[in-house]
Amino acid sequence: MGFIGDQVQRVRSLIPYGALPALARRRVDGLWQIEEYRSAQEAEMRYLLEHTERAAEIPEIARGYTEFALLRGYRRWHPGKLxxxxxxxxxxxxxxxxxxxxxxxxxxxxxxxxxxxxxxxxxxxxxxxxxxxxxxxxxxxxxxxxxxxxxxxxxxxxxxxxxxxxxxxxxxxxxxxxxxxxxxxxxxxxxxxxxxxxxxxxxxxxxxxxxxxxxxxxxxxxxxxxxxxxxxxxxxxxxxxxxxxxxxxxxxxxxxxxxxxxxxxxxxxxxxxxxxxxx
Structure with a gap:
């Protein structure tokens, strides 16, 4: 990632910490319409959970997993909170x-x-x-x-x-x-x-x-x-x-x-x- 990409990432630090979950949810709203992307996220959670009592929840959990992955990256720019x-x-x-x-x-x-x-x-x-x-x-x-x-x-x-x-x-x-x-x-x-x-x-x-x-x-x-x-x-x-x-x-x-x-x-x-x- 070049200089412009670095700057885009650092803009995350200017977004209030409390606003980050909503930002992640909005982005997943769009990503979740892409079948190939959604299937890949569900596969990750299936690999983790298919042999547990939460296997039936995998589609729902997969969306939460995707939101949290984005949120983790956003929060990284708020070290004082983390x-x-x-x-x-x-x-x-x-x-x-x-x-x-x-x-x-x-x-x-x-x-x-x-x-x-x-x-x-x-x-x-x-x-x-x-x-x-x-x-x-x-x-x-x-x-x-x-x-x-x-x-x-x-x-x-x-x-x-x-x-x-x-x-x-x-x-x-x-x-x-x-x-x-x-x-x-x-x-x-x-x-x-x-x-x-x-x-x-x-x-x-x-x-x-x-x-x-x-x-x-x-x-x-x-x-x-x-x-x-x-x-x-x-x-x-x-x-x-x-x-x-x-x-x-x-x-x-x-x-x-x-x-x-x-x-x-x-x-x-x-x-x-x-x-x-x-x-």
Missing amino acids: SRQPVTGIEWLTTKRDPERGVLLSFVHHAQYEGLFPSLARQGAAVHAVVAPEAFDPASPVQLRQHFKVAGMMPNTTLVPATIGTAGMVELLEGGAILGIASDVAGRTPVQFLGRELRGAFGAARMATQTNSPVVLVTSHQGADGNPSLQVHEPLEPGDFADPGALLAEIMRRHEPAVLAWPEAFDSPYTRLGVPAGE
């Missing part, structure tokens, strides 16, 4: 944690997840967030640059490129850092999520086990006003599981309720979850 999501359970990352032990912070690409790290940071949780290398590429599209700008906007949040590899991440955990890693990442390990067997990434659970780092989940929830809030959950202790595979299975199981309650806010199921096991 970085102030209400947080409950923050004590699991602050006063109730052993500062000598690292913490593996598990999240999924749900709701306004770029605002997750600054919202936690404002509550006193300093996180090293593992991100794609594109976060550091000035040639990345403007929306992507803004996404990572929001994620790393607080001084006590450090964006860490995934290219540091397992060794670099283990070093951070062994040094007592809170290491934020997305759990909805495609890999090679069979794992169940919302009734579908997928192939998930095994590395985070393996690192937590190797370093004896508790795993703390953060989930997103829709408030009465439609805005997201965050819930920090009580830690999972790696020693309570037979192996990293069992730990990974429990991590994914515990992420399910928040996604199932608000599936419209899950970002790009095909991209995040990858190809089902056996396909």
Whole structure:
């Protein structure tokens, strides 16, 4: 996207935050008349929900999913709002944690997840967030640059490129850092999520086990006003599981309720979850 495209995107910051949902709805009114586009959005939600009790709602949820995807992009230009999501359970990352032990912070690409790290940071949780290398590429599209700008906007949040590899991440955990890693990442390990067997990434659970780092989940929830809030959950202790595979299975199981309650806010199921096991 060139200079003009960048300017168009930044105009989003001039639109009042409260007006953005209506703007997204109006745009979807037009897009929903395009059968090919509508079918593609329904396919995303079918992939996420067809094996759950919400399968019958897929056409309706697909429209909400499309609206939220647009809204997520619009809201990205209001970092002051995204970085102030209400947080409950923050004590699991602050006063109730052993500062000598690292913490593996598990999240999924749900709701306004770029605002997750600054919202936690404002509550006193300093996180090293593992991100794609594109976060550091000035040639990345403007929306992507803004996404990572929001994620790393607080001084006590450090964006860490995934290219540091397992060794670099283990070093951070062994040094007592809170290491934020997305759990909805495609890999090679069979794992169940919302009734579908997928192939998930095994590395985070393996690192937590190797370093004896508790795993703390953060989930997103829709408030009465439609805005997201965050819930920090009580830690999972790696020693309570037979192996990293069992730990990974429990991590994914515990992420399910928040996604199932608000599936419209899950970002790009095909991209995040990858190809089902056996396909």
